Amino acid sequence: MSLLDTIGSLVGKSPEGGGQQALISAALEFVNNQPGGLNGLISSFKEKGLGDVVSSWVGNGENQAIAPDALHNVLGSDAVASLAAKAGVQPDQVTGLLSQILPHVVNAATPQGEVPAEGQLNATSVLGALGGLSALFGKGNA
Numbered sequence: 005m006s007l008l009d010t011i012g013s014l015v016g017k018s019p020e021g022g023g024q025q026a027l028i029s030a031a032l033e034f035v036n037n038q039p040g041g042l043n044g045l046i047s048s049f050k051e052k053g054l055g056d057v058v059s060s061w062v063g064n065g066e067n068q069a070i071a072p073d074a075l076h077n078v079l080g081s082d083a084v085a086s087l088a089a090k091a092g093v094q095p096d097q098v099t100g101l102l103s104q105i106l107p108h109v110v111n112a113a114t115p116q117g118e119v120p121a122e123g124q125l126n127a128t129s130v131l132g133a134l135g136g137l138s139a140l141f142g143k144g145n146a
Contacts, residue, residue, distance in 0.1 A: 030090035031102055031109070034083065042110070042119055052078045061110040064117045070107065072099035 038044035049058035052074075060068040076084055076099045087102070088095040113120070 030087045031105060033090075034087060035109070042113055045110075046119060048078050054078060058110065061107045062114045062117060062119060067107040067111055070103050072103045075099045075103050075106070 035042055035045055038048075040047065046058050046062070049055060054070070054074060057068045057070050057074075060066065079087075079099070079102075081095075084095050084098050088098045091098065093101070
């Protein structure tokens, strides 16, 4: 079973079902396919003036929230549309869900407060995020 299948099977037990599961899988694939992987995504946040937000996710302190509109600005309309198509959800839902998911994933991918040199999300770090993601989706998001 692949990493994305494992994540999907664990997180897909949420009340809203497949949309979130597919979105998480698409988001992980998106991050890993960025030029520079996670480093490339972090650079995009910094270029759009949200370096402090993404730095809070990488750091060991509390994660700052990100507004869906701000996340849309970082990712761009094409990426949002592509993620929506892969996840089978509406584009306006993508940034709302990702604004909840992405801080947990980035935080778990950088447990020592440092971005991995290869910039790719690995099984250990992502699976570590699942506790928080499962709790997030398992409570009152219906």
